[in-house]
Amino acid sequence: xxxxxxxxxxxxxxxxxxxxxxxxxxxxxxxxxxxxxxxxxxxxxxxxxxxxxxxxxxxxxxxxxxxxxxxxxxxxxxxxxxxxxxxxxxxxxxxxxxxxxxxxxxxxxxxxxxxxxxxxxxxxxxxxxxxxxxxxxxxxxxxxxxxxxxxxxxxxxxxxxxxxxxxxxxxxxxxxxxxxxxxxxxxxxxxxxxxxxxxxxxxxxxxxxxxxxxxxxxxxxxxxxxxxxxxxxxxxxxxxxxxxxxxxxxxxxxxxxxxxxxxxxxxxxxxxxxxxxxxxxxxxxxxxxxxxxxxxxxxxxxxxxxxxxxxxxxxxxxxxxxxxxxxxxxxxxxxxxxxxxxxxxxxxxxxxxxxxxxxxxxxxxxxxxxxxxxxxxxxxxxxxxxxxxxxxxxxxxxxxxxxxxxxxxxxxxxxxxxxxxxxxxxxxxxxxxxxxxxxxxxxxxxxxxxxxxxxxxxxxxxxxxxxxxxxxxxxxxxxxxxxxxxxxxxxxxxxxxxxxxxxxxxxxxxxxxxxxxxxxxxxxxxxxxxxxxxxxxxxxxxxxxxxxxxxxxxxxxxxxxxxxxxxxxxxxxxxxxxxxxxxxxxxxxxxxxxxxxxxxxxxxxxxxxxxxxxxxxxxxxxxxxxxxxxxxxxxxxxxxxxxxxxxxxxxxxxxxxxxxxxxxxxxxxxxxxxxxxxxxxxxxxxxxxxxxxxxxxxxxxxxxxxxxxxxxxxxxxxxxxxxxxxxxxxxxxxxxxxxxxxxxxxxxxxxxxxxxxxxxxxxxxxxxxxxxxxxxxxxxxxxxxxxxxxxxxxxxxxxxxxxxxxxxxxxxxxxxxxxxxxxxxxxxxxxxxxxxxxxxxxxxxxxxxxxxxxxxxxxxxxxxxxxxxxxxxxxxxxxxxxxxxxxxxxxxxxxxxxxxxxxxxxxxxxxxxxxxxxxxxxxxxxxxxxxxxx
Numbered sequence: 055x056x057x058x059x060x061x062x063x064x065x066x067x068x069x070x071x072x073x074x075x076x077x078x079x080x081x082x083x084x085x086x087x088x089x090x091x092x093x094x095x096x097x098x099x100x101x102x103x104x105x106x107x108x109x110x111x112x113x114x115x116x117x118x119x120x121x122x123x124x125x126x127x128x129x130x131x132x133x134x135x136x137x138x139x140x141x142x143x144x145x146x147x148x149x150x151x152x153x154x155x156x157x158x159x160x161x162x163x164x165x166x167x168x169x170x171x172x173x174x175x176x177x178x179x180x181x182x183x184x185x186x187x188x189x190x191x192x193x194x195x196x197x198x199x200x201x202x203x204x205x206x207x208x209x210x211x212x213x214x215x216x217x218x219x220x221x222x223x224x225x226x227x228x229x230x231x232x233x234x235x236x237x238x239x240x241x242x243x244x245x246x247x248x249x250x251x252x253x254x255x256x257x258x259x260x261x262x263x264x265x266x267x268x269x270x271x272x273x274x275x276x277x278x279x280x281x282x283x284x285x286x287x288x289x290x291x292x293x294x295x296x297x298x299x300x301x302x303x304x305x306x307x308x309x310x311x312x313x314x315x316x317x318x319x320x321x322x323x324x325x326x327x328x329x330x331x332x333x334x335x336x337x338x339x340x341x342x343x344x345x346x347x348x349x350x351x352x353x354x355x356x357x358x359x360x361x362x363x364x365x366x367x368x369x370x371x372x373x374x375x376x377x378x379x380x381x382x383x384x385x386x387x388x389x390x391x392x393x394x395x396x397x398x399x400x401x402x403x404x405x406x407x408x409x410x411x412x413x414x415x416x417x418x419x420x421x422x423x424x425x426x427x428x429x430x431x432x433x434x435x436x437x438x439x440x441x442x443x444x445x446x447x448x449x450x451x452x453x454x455x456x457x458x459x460x461x462x463x464x465x466x467x468x469x470x471x472x473x474x475x476x477x478x479x480x481x482x483x484x485x486x487x488x489x490x491x492x493x494x495x496x497x498x499x500x501x502x503x504x505x506x507x508x509x510x511x512x513x514x515x516x517x518x519x520x521x522x523x524x525x526x527x528x529x530x531x532x533x534x535x536x537x538x539x540x541x542x543x544x545x546x547x548x549x550x551x552x553x554x555x556x557x558x559x560x561x562x563x564x565x566x567x568x569x570x571x572x573x574x575x576x577x578x579x580x581x582x583x584x585x586x587x588x589x590x591x592x593x594x595x596x597x598x599x600x601x602x603x604x605x606x607x608x609x610x611x612x613x614x615x616x617x618x619x620x621x622x623x624x625x626x627x628x629x630x631x632x633x634x635x636x637x638x639x640x641x642x643x644x645x646x647x648x649x650x651x652x653x654x655x656x657x658x659x660x661x662x663x664x665x666x667x668x669x670x671x672x673x674x675x676x677x678x679x680x681x682x683x684x685x686x687x688x689x690x691x692x693x694x695x696x697x698x699x700x701x702x703x704x705x706x707x708x709x710x711x712x713x714x715x716x717x718x719x720x721x722x723x724x725x726x727x728x729x730x731x732x733x734x735x736x737x738x739x740x741x742x743x744x745x746x747x748x749x750x751x752x753x754x755x756x757x758x759x760x761x762x763x764x765x766x767x768x769x770x771x772x773x774x775x776x777x778x779x780x781x782x783x784x785x786x787x788x789x790x791x792x793x794x795x796x797x798x799x800x801x802x803x804x805x806x807x808x809x810x811x812x813x814x815x816x817x818x819x820x821x822x823x824x825x826x827x828x829x830x831x832x833x834x835x836x837x838x839x840x841x842x843x844x845x846x847x848x849x850x851x852x853x854x855x856x857x858x859x860x861x862x863x864x865x866x867x868x869x870x871x872x873x874x875x876x877x878x879x880x881x882x883x884x885x886x887x888x889x890x891x892x893x894x895x896x897x898x899x900x901x902x903x904x905x906x907x908x909x910x911x912x913x914x915x916x917x918x919x920x921x922x923x924x925x926x927x928x929x930x931x932x933x934x935x936x937x938x939x940x941x942x943x944x945x946x947x948x949x950x951x952x953x954x955x956x957x958x959x960x961x962x963x964x965x966x967x968x969x970x971x972x973x974x975x976x977x978x979x980x981x982x983x984x985x986x987x988x
Contacts, residue, residue, distance in 0.1 A: 074229040075222070082218035089214045097179065097207045101200070102170055104135065105181035109198045112140060113185045116195050119149075126151040134203045136178055140185070141166065141197040148196070155180070155201060166197050178203050243274075250278055259286035342383055350376045386522060399533055400821070403559050403831045404444040406483060407432050410469060411687040413451035418685055420459050422663040425632040426467055428455065428685035429584045431591065433472040437481055441557030446530050453523040454487040454550050461491035461548070464633070466584050479558055482536070487550045494542040502540060527552070559831070570696055571598030575621055578602050579609050580629030585661070585686065589627055592691045600627075606646065613654050623656050625695070627682070630662040630670075638666075640673040647679050659694065661686060718744040719764040719837055724754040724780070725799065726772040727919045729886040730822070733872075734767060734799070736879050737826045741833065751780030758784050758794070764837055766796045768816070771915045778814040785815035795836040799824065822922040823872050862927065863965045866974055869925030877975040884924045888966045895959045902952055911940040914955075929958040 108129050115121035126138045130152040137152030145166050171182040178201050184194035246263050253261040261282055263275040353373040357366065407430070414428045421428050451469075458467045467489050474484040494502070502524050524538075531538045531552045538552035576593055578586045578600055586602040593600040603609045613623045630638070650656040658679040660670060667681045680694055721743045725731040731747050738745045746761070748754040752775045754768065766784075770777040781796050788794070798811050798819040811819060817836065820828055864884070873880035894917050901910035918937045921930035936951040 075226045078222045078225040082222045086215050086218045090211050093207050093210055093214075097202075097204065098172060101172065101179055101181045101202045102183075104202065105170060105183040105198065105200045108138065108200060109183045109185050112198050113195060116185065123149055123151075129200070134206060135200060136203050137201040139199045141199065143194070143196055145197070152201070155199075168194065174204075175201075177205065247274060247278060250282070254282055254285065259289055342379075346376050346380050346383075350380070382522075399443040399446055399530075401441050401443070401557065402828065404440055404442050404447070404556075405438055406436065406440055406447070406471060406556070407438070407688060409444045409447050410451055410471060410485075411685070411689075413448045413455060414469065414685045415687070416448075416452055417455045417459060418683075420456065421467065422632065422665070422684070424459060424462065425464055426459055426462055427465075427582065427585060427632065429466050429468045429588050430685070430687075431468065431470045431584075431588060433470075434595075436471060436473045436483060437476075437558055439559035440481060441559050442534070442554070447534075447554070450527045450530050450552065450554075451485075451487075453527045454552075457523060457550070458487050458489035458491065458548070462489045463491070465490035466582065468584055474553060476558075479560075480555055481558055482553055482555050484553050485551065488547070489550075490547050493546045494540065494548055569597045571596035571692075574598045574624045575616060576600040576625050576627065577609060577612060577623050578627040578629065579606070580604070580627070580661070581631070582629060585629060588686060589691070592686070592688050593695075595688070596692060596695075598695075610649075613650065613656055617654050622654065625657040625659050625680075626650060628658055628660050630660055630666050632663055632666075635663065635666045635669065638669070640670075643670075644674050647674060651678055718742060719833065720744045720746070720762070721833075722746045722748060722754060722757055722763045722766045724748045724751065724767065724772070724777065725769040725919070726750055727769075727916050729883045729920050730769070730799075730923060732886075733879065733883055733923050734824065734829075736873075736876065737824070737829055738767075740826060741830055743833070751775030751777055751783075754780050755783050759787065762792075763794055765833065766794055767799050767820075768796050769919070770798055770800045771912060771919075773912060778810070778816075781815045797832055797836070822919060825872070863929075863961055864969075865925040865927060867925070868927070869923075870975075872923045872925060880925075881971050881975040884926075885971060887920045887924050887926070888962070890920070891959055891963055895956065898952070898955070902948070907940065907945075911937070914940060926962060929955075929962050932958045 108125075111125045111129075112122060115125050122140065126140060126149050129135055129138050135152070137150065137155060139147050139151075139155070140149040142148050166182070166184075168184055170184075173180040173182070181200045181202065183198050183200075185196045185198050186194040250261045250263045259282055263278045350373060353369050353376065357369050357373070361369065410430055410432075414430060418428060455467065455469070467487065470486040470488070472484050472486075474482040476482070528538050531554060534554035534556075536553035536555060538550075540548060540550050542548035571593060576589075576598060578589050580586045580602065581604050583602070586600075590600045590602070601612065603612060609626065613626070616623050647658045650658055660667070660679060660681050661684060662670065662681060663684055667683060670679075670681070682691060682694060721738050723731060723734045723738060723745060724747075725734065726749055728749070731749065735745050735747050746757055746763070748757055750772045751768075754766065755775075757763075758766065768777040768781060777798065784794070784796070795817045796815065798816050799822060800819065818832060820832060866880075869880045869884060870877060873883060894913060897913050898910060898917075901907075901913060914933055914937045918930065918933035921933055932951070932955045936948075936955055939945070939948065939951060
């Protein structure tokens, strides 16, 4: 408390002591001055009085000198009279008694007047009075000068001053004492209040201030105590509320914990239900698709036989109904996968134009039935080689084109693919599908992309379907990091659009445009301008020139004019309107074709549907014209033009002993399945690589230790040592040396294992079965310093209705495709699988009976890997389901899955007894073997 005490004392002295001291000093000084003035006046009066008395005595003795002398001497004996001098009328001293006057004293002649005079000296005062009679004041006899001492009066003045100072000091001290006492009491009261506040701040709410000895602090103490009491009451209330809140919160947390447990149980049940539902849908769809495939296949075979028109219509109805049912099953299955988050997209090389054109070809029959034409426009700035999932992209395009066909009754369906944004590694494409349908009202557009939603839900609706196509498309587009939407108006026509993000295949070779049509001239005879412009784009991509005409007379004139100018028209694209197919004037058309060929050496290329082509081929002269079936595609159009006008030079094929690399890449392939290992080795040899083979991880480590490889293809699940462990050991032994790219080969979904592979040290992965194109792409990606392999494209296939081979025991065409079109290799792969089936079946049975899940998982995984390259879809599906369950440690349906696998193994073994592999894999009978089913 020293600060408070010091401050209070300072202020008390300042406001109490200083004013009192000042007043006391002023009063003392004033009284002292008044008293001194009174003393001086008293001394003066006394001097005058003594001088007058003495002058009277002197007057009476003026005539008696002795008496006068005696009077004068007697006066000097008085205590305070120092000297007396008598002057005559001439102002001459006649008698003097006492000490001599001060040397400074000089009697002024003006002093000898009729009135008494007073003169003050340093230590005395001189009084001069005239000597005269009482009754005569105007005729003096002389003058009397009396010197009276002033010491007594001076001493009295000093005493008075001292008394005044003492009195002032006493008053000041008393005031100071009173002030300090008050300040001490005030400070003590404030200290108590401050101490109480400090205790309150520390939470001691029972603190009270007792200020009974300080009357001045009574009100403050009462207020403080009331404040403390109020704070205490508030704290008690708050504590009670907090205790209640904590109790409520504890009960709430317990409730939430119970709910969380219930929700977790519900979530697990929902996940399990979703898994069971997905498995059920997968199994059910598989079981339904198998007989559907038979229905569709045998219906197609029946349509090729001699049947009546009525029977043909019935068969076509069965075929279309089956196709519709198959589409519904596929949509339901895909929607289930999307809804559960189990749908994973591939990321493989693809060409967007080729994917869209294949989708249009699939939907072409449905479009032809309604007289619709499918037209594609592709932005030249869109990169040709991309990375994405071509199958899912094709599914989205098929849904949108199918939807456009369903709601259109005539005209064109235009598909446009353009570049939206592009970076070094990614491309965002914008794709539009425009139809001429009925249009969609604004209120109905939000329902389009909802599952099981249809615009017309009445019993009389014109269009069928489950309402899942657009919902599935939305889910797929979302996984492609894009958006989907629709623009339409009620008057007619809709524009469905979506965006999708793809990777840029920087390792893929750009198409080698030879510009073989440069300088060539063509004509399109068509009233369909979008189709004519599509032809212009295709011909212009090879630097050819195409003009558009709408009438035959103008066409003949243009062809004739070009011939005269030595710029002949190489070919005329004659567009057959689907609605005019049955009204064709075949006689005039034949004459036009013959005239163009005979007089102008101009080829005629008919743009038509398959039905119109059959009609034209039946009535026109063979070899006088060519046919380009709709929809028009880039590859087929350019292939036809090159074949007719500028045949391509045969390129030297890449043989086993010739390599597209400047130095053969040294590649190590590792797989425990002999068939898979042989296939990968053959494909790599076909690409011109120097290949080494290993059957397990330990052999791979030994080979990698003794020889430097440019790349390693590593299987994951192998005996002795698996691929992950082998990769870790290889990486540990590199330790600063050149890092060898290691690519995983696996039959599992890589989205679930990618992080595990990267942690093990792998650089990339390929899902089985692998193709030569995939191997070439992955080699080009990682061997950047070498000369790249040429881009390997899939061979064009003839247009066929989409089929499902999952119902066949062995699909020879698929087996040949997986073996890169090599019948010998395909036969060897299937032969090795069939040779090992009995032993694998016995091993699986023994492992299952003894609950040896590790051996069971390894055997089933090896069997699954072997099935990936043999075209045995049913056995592969059964092995894959069991392999996945064993991988996930899910043994709930193990018995049923084993029974299904045993059934498929027995079925395949039985099939092998009934078929001759040498006959099936003859190269000249591949088409025949494609239709064989188990």
